[in-house]
Amino acid sequence: xxxxxxxxxxxxxxxxxxxxxxxxxxxxxxxxxxxxxxxxxxxxxxxxxxxxxxxxxxxxxxxxxxxxxxxxxxx
Amino acid sequence: xxxxxxxxxxxxxxxxxxxxxxxxxxxxxxxxxxxxxxxxxxxxxxxxxxxxxxxxxxxxxxxxxxxxxxxxxxxxxxxxxxxxxxxxxxxxxxxxxxxxxxxxxxxxxxxxxxxxxxxxxxxxxxxxxxxxxxxxxxxxxxxxxxxxxxxxxxxxxxxxxxxxxxxxxxxxxxxxxxxxxxxxxxxxxxxxxxxxxxxxxxxxxxxxxxxxxxxxxxxxxxxxxxxxxxxxxxxxxxxxx
Amino acid sequence: xxxxxxxxxxxxxxxxxxxxxxxxxxxxxxxxxxxxxxxxxxxxxxxxxxxxxxxxxxxxxxxxxxxxxxxxxxxxxxxxxxxxxxxxxxxxxxxxxxxxxxxxxxxxxxxxxxxxxxxxxxxxxxxxxxxxxxxxxxxxxxxxxxxxxxxxxxxxxxxxxxxxxxxxxxxxxxxxxxxxxxxxxxxxxxxxxxxxxxxxxxxxxxxxxxxxxxxxxxxxxxxxxxxxxxxxxxxxxxxxxxxxxxx
Numbered sequence: 390x391x392x393x394x395x396x397x398x399x400x401x402x403x404x405x406x407x408x409x410x411x412x413x414x415x416x417x418x419x420x421x422x423x424x425x426x427x428x429x430x431x432x433x434x435x436x437x438x439x440x441x442x443x444x445x446x447x448x449x450x451x452x453x454x455x456x457x458x459x460x461x462x463x464x
Numbered sequence: 465x466x467x468x469x470x471x472x473x474x475x476x477x478x479x480x481x482x483x484x485x486x487x488x489x490x491x492x493x494x495x496x497x498x499x500x501x502x503x504x505x506x507x508x509x510x511x512x513x514x515x516x517x518x519x520x521x522x523x524x525x526x527x528x529x530x531x532x533x534x535x536x537x538x539x540x541x542x543x544x545x546x547x548x549x550x551x552x553x554x555x556x557x558x559x560x561x562x563x564x565x566x567x568x569x570x571x572x573x574x575x576x577x578x579x580x581x582x583x584x585x586x587x588x589x590x591x592x593x594x595x596x597x598x599x600x601x602x603x604x605x606x607x608x609x610x611x612x613x614x615x616x617x618x619x620x621x622x623x624x625x626x627x628x629x630x631x632x633x634x635x636x637x638x639x640x641x642x643x644x645x646x647x648x649x650x651x652x653x654x655x656x657x658x659x660x661x662x663x664x665x666x667x668x669x670x671x672x673x674x675x676x677x678x679x680x681x682x683x684x685x686x687x688x689x690x691x692x693x694x695x696x697x698x699x700x701x702x703x704x705x
Numbered sequence: 706x707x708x709x710x711x712x713x714x715x716x717x718x719x720x721x722x723x724x725x726x727x728x729x730x731x732x733x734x735x736x737x738x739x740x741x742x743x744x745x746x747x748x749x750x751x752x753x754x755x756x757x758x759x760x761x762x763x764x765x766x767x768x769x770x771x772x773x774x775x776x777x778x779x780x781x782x783x784x785x786x787x788x789x790x791x792x793x794x795x796x797x798x799x800x801x802x803x804x805x806x807x808x809x810x811x812x813x814x815x816x817x818x819x820x821x822x823x824x825x826x827x828x829x830x831x832x833x834x835x836x837x838x839x840x841x842x843x844x845x846x847x848x849x850x851x852x853x854x855x856x857x858x859x860x861x862x863x864x865x866x867x868x869x870x871x872x873x874x875x876x877x878x879x880x881x882x883x884x885x886x887x888x889x890x891x892x893x894x895x896x897x898x899x900x901x902x903x904x905x906x907x908x909x910x911x912x913x914x915x916x917x918x919x920x921x922x923x924x925x926x927x928x929x930x931x932x933x934x935x936x937x938x939x940x941x942x943x944x945x946x947x948x949x950x951x952x
Contacts (some may be wrong), residue, residue, distance in 0.1 A: 675946035
């Protein structure tokens with residue numbers, strides 16, 4: 390350990406504010422972009438599910454006009 | 465009875481040499497530009513006005529202007545080239561000439577090169593010619609003014625060439641002007657650094673051949689690479705619209 | 706060979722692989738980053754010249770390193786977009802450009818804060834900081850152009866051209882900024898260049914660089930998956946996948 394006590398570790402001989410600001414901003418921004426990306430993916434999945442869910446409904450309805458979507462594989 | 469070929473039935477020779485086509489594009493751009501002289505004048509006026517802002521906004525002192533003169537003139541020249549870039553393809557794009565250009569059998573990048581050179585003759589060259597007057601107005605010394613003109617002479621074609629890429633990429637977009645500046649300014653920085661650095665070195669009495677040669681290398685690099693990128697960008701933009 | 710290549714370009718295949726890789730990338734990366742940072746902050750010896758402020762290096766260098774290599778990765782992907790029209794390459798460029806911009810900003814920010822105790826001012830027009838600033842402009846340009854063109858295909862190719870033009874310019878910018886710096890300033894001592902760094906310093910540094918690389922890999926996979934879901938929303942596999950996830 391390069392420091393004698395927790396207080397010395399936090400103070401870093403006067404350089405503490407600079408060091409800790411850097412680390413704080415680093416983790417703040419990296420955390421923000423990670424969380425935002427995660428939420429975005431969840432949001433997109435949710436959105437797609439709602440769209441396909443409403444389209445899948447006619448399958449349960451009694452027979453009648455039955456439209457089958459032809460979906461060629463695009464991958 | 466001697467059979468003479470009927471002129472109307474002979475298939476006309478449509479294949480034009482590449483150099484001829486480049487010349488045609490070049491001359492056409494000059495001609496159309498001179499029909500609207502105001503468009504030619506505007507970047508020059510802008511150049512003069514931006515230079516005027518510095519003595520008014522910062523300081524009219526001789527010592528400051530002497531020191532900052534080359535930087536002011538270079539930045540002003542850079543901005544006015546940037547301002548004029550929007551016109552490089554815009555008119556041709558609007559009236560469909562550009563599509564014809566893309567369809568020509570000649571390689572597009574050479575035609576783009578001709579257009580970029582025409583753009584330089586119409587904006588960069590007049591700026592260089594105007595520089596001595598403004599150089600005297602910001603109290604630059606004779607030797608520095610000469611070196612400044614030389615750097616602008618080598619540097620402004622680079623600005624036109626790199627700018628043509630940005631103009632081609634932003635063709636037909638909304639608010640293309642601001643976007644164009646955003647894309648292109650970072651790419652202009654090396655030219656600016658060497659342009660002003662050379663003049664500063666000359667003012668201190670240092671030899672400038674090496675820096676001028678390096679700017680020449682920039683020019684060669686831009687001449688060889690920029691038309692390709694610009695042509696590729698043009699095709700993309702045209703397929704978009 | 707070509708089959709592998711085509712498979713690589715398939716969004717569906719990538720989606721599956723990414724899902725499997727992502728936990729590893731995240732946890733191994735986070736562990737390495739945290740280990741490197743804890744080691745660097747608490748256990749590495751003090752720098753004899755800069756004191757404890759040098760401990761910023763353990764995030765500054767990884768961020769700066771990654772900021773530059775992300776742009777180069779984007780350029781490679783741009784080349785792939787132009788030559789082989791591979792959809793996945795463009796997805797990559799779109800997904801990582803904001804991450805690259807954030808990393809560049811972090812490198813700039815930590816460099817500026819580091820400059821305060823070292824140079825006595827928040828900002829110095831030092832060669833490294835200046836070229837980082839220009840790199841940030843390049844990232845913004847890529848993002849702005851991508852957002853401005855609505856057509857997916859032309860947007861992909863236009864962005865690819867811009868990224869390639871930028872990557873040709875990066876060495877020129879770096880070189881000219883360094884030359885400009887020597888012209889205008891007497892040589893100040895540089896933040897990160899040390900004649901010899903003891904192992905107690907460079908091992909944690911290496912750990913945090915590698916850790917951040919892996920975390921970037923995780924972020925890239927995650928954001929690419931999102932982009933793929935948006936673009937391929939009409940295909941059957943996405944619909945099935947979405948249904949499976951939802952239930």
